[in-house]
Amino acid sequence: MRVTALLAAALLAGSPALAAEFDLVVAKAKATVDGRTAPVITINGGTPGPTLRLKEGEEAVIRVTNRLDEETSIHWHGLILPGEQDGTPGMNGFPGIQPGQTFTYRFPVVQNGTYWYHAHSATQEQAGHYGGIVIEPAQPSADAAKADREHVVLCRSSPGETPSASSATSRSSRGTTTTASAPRPTSSATRASSGWARRSRTASPGGRMNMDPTDIADTGNYTFLVNGKGPKANETFLFGRARR
Ligand SMILES: [Cu+2]
Numbered sequence: 001m002r003v004t005a006l007l008a009a010a011l012l013a014g015s016p017a018l019a020a021e022f023d024l025v026v027a028k029a030k031a032t033v034d035g036r037t038a039p040v041i042t043i044n045g046g047t048p049g050p051t052l053r054l055k056e057g058e059e060a061v062i063r064v065t066n067r068l069d070e071e072t073s074i075h076w077h078g079l080i081l082p083g084e085q086d087g088t089p090g091m092n093g094f095p096g097i098q099p100g101q102t103f104t105y106r107f108p109v110v111q112n113g114t115y116w117y118h119a120h121s122a123t124q125e126q127a128g129h130y131g132g133i134v135i136e137p138a139q140p141s142a143d144a145a146k147a148d149r150e151h152v153v154l155c156r157s158s159p160g161e162t163p164s165a166s167s168a169t170s171r172s173s174r175g176t177t178t179t180a181s182a183p184r185p186t187s188s189a190t191r192a193s194s195g196w197a198r199r200s201r202t203a204s205p206g207g208r209m210n211m212d213p214t215d216i217a218d219t220g221n222y223t224f225l226v227n228g229k230g231p232k233a234n235e236t237f238l239f240g241r242a243r244r
Contacts, residue, residue, distance in 0.1 A: 018058035020109075024049065024074070026097075026119075026129060027067040033158065033223060034230035040128035041068065041119070047128030047228050049117075051152045056112045056138040062105040064097055068124075071096040074105070075120040076133065081107035088120045096121060112137035116154065126159055128228070151237045157222040 024043050031040040031047060043049025054060055066072045073096050075087040085107040089096030097103040112135040119129035132152045137144075226235040 018055065019061050020052075020054050020058050021061045021063075022050075022052055023063045023065070025065045025067055026072045026124075031128065031228070033225065033228075034232040041124050042128060043131055047130075048154050049129070049131030051132040051134060052117070054109045054133065054135045056109050056135055058109050060105070060107055060109055063102050064105065065102040066097045066099055069099050071098055071121050072124060072129070073097055073120045074117050074129075076105075076107075076115070076117050078113075078115040079107070079133070080110050087117075109135060111135060114152075128158075130154070130156070151239075152227075153237065154227055156225050158225050159222060 025045075027042055027045075029040055029042045029045070029047075030037050031042075040047050052060075052062070062074075064072075064074055071089060073087050073089050073094070076085075083092035084094055085105050086092060087094060087105065115133040115135070117131055117133055118125040132154050134150075134152060223230050226233075229235045
């Protein structure tokens with residue numbers, strides 16, 4: 001009786017029947033890539049963070065705890081969701097996640113495919129704060145490849161030192177600069193209420209760097225990473241029947 005009533009209520013509200021729940025903890029650590037140890041930002045102890053597996057039609061509930069000594073955030077790259085869940089501090093009233101705070105993202109999953117998530121605070125994404133998202137379709141298509149083993153491969157270039165140190169080197173190596181432009185909210189009211197001015201000075205790409213775009217080219221020492229491992233690790237994936 002009671003179960004029936006609850007089910008009826010859920011159907012009336014039109015809310016997704018399933019919920020995928022995740023707890024993510026963002027923290028500082030050190031990681032060694034090809035023999036070089038550098039500070040990184042981890043999610044649940046790793047970089048990249050865990051691959052989040054969702055299903056189209058369910059609701060995602062993702063609790064993110066900030067164990068850094070600075071603001072953090074997660075932006076769900078490519079996902080269609082309500083603006084305030086987008087995860088970019090200073091946009092749509094999202095204030096960012098302060099040190100020690102847990103923020104709960106909650107959004108309906110309305111698409112399927114392979115995406116990724118990453119920090120939208122300072123240079124944390126370059127320091128390893130990112131991960132993959134795989135969303136299964138609500139109705140698997142008849143011709144979908146059958147596999148019992150699936151590889152998620154995240155490729156990226158890593159600065160190989162702290163990203164802020166990298167940009168400091170770039171700045172000091174140039175005599176003349178121009179002010180880099182960064183995207184801004186459209187209304188001054190939004191800017192005022194969101195603390196955008198403060199953020200754009202301190203955290204947005206190029207906000208303090210005053211770099212000519214062509215000077216980005218002098219940021220060297222980038223290492224190519226596959227799932228967080230360097231070229232010497234020779235990360236290998238086996239493909240064949242029942243693998244994709
Ligand atoms: Cu993105």
